[in-house]
Amino acid sequence: MSINDVSYDTSIPNNVGLHQDRRVLKALEKWHPGYIDWWMDMGPESFQAAEVFLRTAVTVDIQGWAKFDYVKMPEYRWGILLAAKEEGRTIPFGQHKGEPVWQEVPGEYRATLRRLIVIQGDTEPASVEQQRFLGKTAPSLYDMRNLFQVNVEEGRHLWAMVYLLQKYFGRDGRQEADDLLARRSGNADRPRMLGAFNEATPDWLSFFMFTTFTDRDGKMQLEALAQSGFDPLSRTCRFMLTEEAHHMFVGETGVGRTVQRTCEAMNEAGITDPYDIEAIRALGVIDLPTIQKKANVHISLSLDLFGSEMSTNAANAFTSGLKGRYKEVNIDDDHQLINDVYPVLKIIDGEFKTVDEPAVSAINARLRDDYVFDCRKGIQRWNKIIAKHNIDFTIAAPHVAFHRKIGEFADASVTPTGEILDKSEWQARASEWLPSQEDGGYIASLMKPATKPGEYASWIAPPKMGIDNKPGDYEYVKLD
Numbered sequence: 001m002s003i004n005d006v007s008y009d010t011s012i013p014n015n016v017g018l019h020q021d022r023r024v025l026k027a028l029e030k031w032h033p034g035y036i037d038w039w040m041d042m043g044p045e046s047f048q049a050a051e052v053f054l055r056t057a058v059t060v061d062i063q064g065w066a067k068f069d070y071v072k073m074p075e076y077r078w079g080i081l082l083a084a085k086e087e088g089r090t091i092p093f094g095q096h097k098g099e100p101v102w103q104e105v106p107g108e109y110r111a112t113l114r115r116l117i118v119i120q121g122d123t124e125p126a127s128v129e130q131q132r133f134l135g136k137t138a139p140s141l142y143d144m145r146n147l148f149q150v151n152v153e154e155g156r157h158l159w160a161m162v163y164l165l166q167k168y169f170g171r172d173g174r175q176e177a178d179d180l181l182a183r184r185s186g187n188a189d190r191p192r193m194l195g196a197f198n199e200a201t202p203d204w205l206s207f208f209m210f211t212t213f214t215d216r217d218g219k220m221q222l223e224a225l226a227q228s229g230f231d232p233l234s235r236t237c238r239f240m241l242t243e244e245a246h247h248m249f250v251g252e253t254g255v256g257r258t259v260q261r262t263c264e265a266m267n268e269a270g271i272t273d274p275y276d277i278e279a280i281r282a283l284g285v286i287d288l289p290t291i292q293k294k295a296n297v298h299i300s301l302s303l304d305l306f307g308s309e310m311s312t313n314a315a316n317a318f319t320s321g322l323k324g325r326y327k328e329v330n331i332d333d334d335h336q337l338i339n340d341v342y343p344v345l346k347i348i349d350g351e352f353k354t355v356d357e358p359a360v361s362a363i364n365a366r367l368r369d370d371y372v373f374d375c376r377k378g379i380q381r382w383n384k385i386i387a388k389h390n391i392d393f394t395i396a397a398p399h400v401a402f403h404r405k406i407g408e409f410a411d412a413s414v415t416p417t418g419e420i421l422d423k424s425e426w427q428a429r430a431s432e433w434l435p436s437q438e439d440g441g442y443i444a445s446l447m448k449p450a451t452k453p454g455e456y457a458s459w460i461a462p463p464k465m466g467i468d469n470k471p472g473d474y475e476y477v478k479l480d
């Protein structure tokens, strides 16, 4: 057994020596029943008794960290898994750069650190809540299994943050851990903390867009937190990132397969005009302009998750050594940003202008820019599929100022191509860019479950490969 292997001898699997840490083990065991209640109430509805072909982590070594087996979701072994400790690690940025990383919470940063962990923790159960009805309309058992895999791992991400709260933040940490189970996505009285996590995920195309774009915000935020001088947070986030990759894979290939099915059906029917919506919808597939509108919604909501472009909160978190930049250690600068500037896009006198701002105040802007860049690869892959079918259409990320509620552009009315309009014109044309009620209704009409092994709904192509080298017609979920 390597030190990275996960111990399954306590009720909570872990690689943090919980059996020797009675206080934290007890706190987690006390929290566990509330978590299971939450999972039964707010987790995947109607499938708690199904046997799902899930991966479970058995080690945090990069090679072969998971095993695959049938599990009933409520019996999934949610565990506490941290990436291996890096001996001699020093704080990579901010005013403490070069000092040894902290193994305990520095008193002066306690509140900021707690807030960052709570915000991160809050998104995890929120996403499970948002996706809880989707199992019933899964386009195949393969997709259903992927949904449930994402759900149990988001549940585990909640455990990851709760462990940090309970181990390092005493009584108020335990209170925050309880509150994480009390808030509910979309609830008017006790909403989740960030905007996108209170929106509905009404159908599978939204699920795939969410896992492509919102889980990618997760990736960027986790990368930034993985740089943290607070070592337990860094190690926790590093392991979470290995799981995140699969979530984005599910999203990107899910949209890709949707695009592919649409293109195939158009080719078969001899339809060349992607805007011949009626004819395309008659084929039982989702027209490309509607797919674009869905991307517009989910990208703009995800951009809001980066906070204000100019942020003193983010500047303080950076200077304190708590939250760094994307790939901090690979950036070629002083990692303190004492005199640096960063170009930030703004609207000044009704026009877009790029303004050099103190880089330390523009940490959120920079992470958002890195995110936009990271989104491009997936979109390009979708466009390759369209091009291969000789259809004249490209999917594009909307302008960063489009449909924003947070930051520089919150009050602006900007089109996806970056035209600044007045508010009333924007509102009159919104259904050109965002799914109308009719678009939503059409997509909803396609959401019919396909529950036989190897069966796929009309609107989506089968995957190229199955999970864990299994074929596409494997029985990924055994429905009692």
Ligand code: BYC
Residues within 6 Å of the ligand: 116, 117, 119, 120, 123, 124, 127, 154, 193, 194, 195, 196, 214, 215, 216, 217, 218, 219, 221, 222, 304, 305, 306, 307, 308, 309, 310, 311, 312, 313, 314, 323, 364, 406
């Ligand atoms: N909605 O200075 P500001 C994931 C608040 S996703 C509502 O502009 P700051 C996942 C903000 O809290 C990754 N409120 O920005 C994906 C602040 O309030 P206070 C989640 C918002 O502080 C899929 C005020 O506005 N992780 O893991 O730098 C499935 C001014 O803030 C929003 C993280 O986000 C919003 N969108 O905040 C499952 C990492 N944006 O304090 C999981 C942790 C801002 O003035 N969070 N506000 O009352 C952070 O690093 C930062 O707090 C934020 C930006 C990114 C949220």
Ligand code: FE
Residues within 6 Å of the ligand: 124, 153, 154, 157, 218
């Ligand atoms: Fe997560």
Ligand code: FE
Residues within 6 Å of the ligand: 154, 215, 218, 244, 247
């Ligand atoms: Fe995720």
